[in-house]
Amino acid sequence: MTSAEEHPDTGPGTRPDERPVLAAGCVLWRRSPVDGGLEICLVHRPKYDDWSHPKGRLKRDEETLAAALREVEEETGYEATPGTPLTASHYEANGRPKQVSYWAAEATSGVFAPNDEVDRILWLPPETARDQLTQARDKDLVDELLALSTE
Numbered sequence: 001m002t003s004a005e006e007h008p009d010t011g012p013g014t015r016p017d018e019r020p021v022l023a024a025g026c027v028l029w030r031r032s033p034v035d036g037g038l039e040i041c042l043v044h045r046p047k048y049d050d051w052s053h054p055k056g057r058l059k060r061d062e063e064t065l066a067a068a069l070r071e072v073e074e075e076t077g078y079e080a081t082p083g084t085p086l087t088a089s090h091y092e093a094n095g096r097p098k099q100v101s102y103w104a105a106e107a108t109s110g111v112f113a114p115n116d117e118v119d120r121i122l123w124l125p126p127e128t129a130r131d132q133l134t135q136a137r138d139k140d141l142v143d144e145l146l147a148l149s150t151e
Helices: 064-076 126-132 136-150
Strands: 021-031 038-045 050-052 055-057 078-093 096-110 120-124
Touching: 021 064, 021 078, 021 136, 038 064, 038 126, 038 136, 055 064, 064 078, 064 096, 078 136, 096 136, 120 126, 126 136
Parallel strands: 021 096
Antiparallel strands: 021 038, 021 055, 038 050, 038 120, 078 096
């Protein structure tokens, strides 16, 4: 899905508080500069004091993948090359349904600088990243990325 028009529950007959909040993000990965092993980038959001994958809301008329890559760059400072789409997360946030579309994405270049939304990032091996993540749904995305790399 790439736009609000493709979501049947966001039509004109749907009350605004029933429409899902649309967001997008990436499971950002790279090869370790030390040993070449897989590392996953996690972001710390001080507002929620949690660890998650970089993600954020779509802007008006923004395509989902473009939003995912924009959010990665805004939150981590890294540009990324998108890969395989991953399973979308569906949950309630602030009393509204939320849908977050994800992609596996390889970090290509960049440098992190703390910002208003993210004060720290970590590059961790997959098992350590999985343990560090706050939400179970985010842990499942690490498992999905690992399954892709072994197929």
